[in-house]
Amino acid sequence: MSTPPTPAKPEVEFMSLVAHQLSAPLAAVRWYAEMLHKGEMAKPLDATQAELLSEVQGAAARMDELVTDLLNAAHLDQNKITDDPVAVQLADVVATQLQPLSSQIAAHKLQLSVQAQPDLPTLTVQLSLIQMIVQNLLTNAIKYTPDGGSITVSIRPAAAADLTHLKHATPDQSAIVLAVTDTGHGIPAAAQSQLFTKFYRADNVRALGISGSGLGLYIAAAATAKLGGAVWFESQEHKGSSFFVVLPQNSPTAAKL
Amino acid sequence: MTTPTTPPKRVLIADDEHPLAHALELKLQHEGYDTVAVSDGQACLKKLASDQFDILLLDLMMPVMDGFSVLEQLGTVSKPPVVFALSGLRQHEDEKRALGLGAQKYFVKSEIPLETIVDAVKKA
DSSP, rough: OOOOOOOEEEEEEEHHHHHHHHEEEEEEEHHHHHHHHHHSSSSSHHHHHHHHHHHHHHHHHHHHHHHHHHHHHHHHHHOOOOOOOEEEEEHHHHHHGGGGGGHHHTTTOEEEEEEEEETOOOOOHHHHHHHHHHHHHHHHHHHHSSSOOOOEEEEOOHHHHHHTTTOOOOTOOOOEEEEEEOOOOOGGGGGGGTTTTTTTTOHHHHHOOOOOOOOSSHHHHHHHHHHOOOOEEETTTTHHHHHHEEEBBBBBBHTOO | OOOOOOOOEEEEEOOOOOHHHHHHHHHHHTTTTTEESSSSSHHHHHHHHOOOEEEEEEEESOOOOOOOHHHGGGGGSSOOEEEEESSOOOOHHHHHHHHHHHHHHHEEESSSHHHHHHHHHHHH
16 A cells, blocks of 8 residues: 555644644543542432443543544644654564553453564664554454454564565565454455545444544554555455554664664 | 641642643542642742642643743742643653653643542652
8 A cells, every 4th residue: 555645734733733622621521520430529420320421431532532543643744753763572562552452352352362473573663653553453453343253463574575565675674564353344345445544434334333533544554654664454344354564673763863 | 635637738730721620629629638720830830939839730731831831940949849740632742851851740631530640649
């Protein structure tokens, strides 16, 4: 796939502004709901009130996701992600990003398998970018896999065929592949060419009422491109999808150090 | 004879988002803290010059004077409080800058529960 097109400046500034303006009132909604939920400031809630409040908290959490995605997308577009590259083991990043997702995985009875080949070299990358890639691919798999399905995460050295996805590949380049495979709803053939487009959501998951910002895969692709990598997928509707990311051991920003 | 009791810790909240400042006040007062809220950096420094606080919860983006300027000028306060910086959204540059200027912790309001801030105040 190609790098996402650079969006117009006013659009990016608008996204950034919206994200900032929404964040404070949203935090207020979450904090007051939290106080009510804990029952510290007033009488404990009855079952119906507690159920209604949990709907408020769920809606606020979904809005939080949207605001975070808007901000991340805007920062990627504005080249505002400037943390210094660090050496990381991709398996450690996956483990860290899986921690806050474990309750969702358990709630949906998903079978998770993480397979990391031993003795893989570290990647020298901007941590915030690699976190965005891993987090969005994992969240995507969890969101679009029906209850009881399975998700497999694998980390391996890149093979020659993987390197063909890179824009500037050299035969002796060392690179690592992250693959996230799910037994989810899959992507209809007609939707596949637009999947990495900002705000795009495939009709099949919209029809199922699954919420999402339509920014997760855009962010994963844009962050991958910034690290000099490439992302692609294989998918069959009703059977599942595999997303692959190949990352050179040293990102272009690391090479400048 | 009455037993002398430890006075409650004093927390100054500087945040121009009134609902957020009010939520912090409600929660901290409920936990037994003495709180005062101001809505800009200049008022924050003025309050610190005339009154003593154990902890300052400092929003970084405020009108008149922002939180970074407050951190830069905290050296002029005779007994500066422990500072926890509060940010609307996660910005790595802001986090680095606030911690570099002496903030002990950096909290992203859009990401964390109120309880996390209160727990940090308790441990300070």
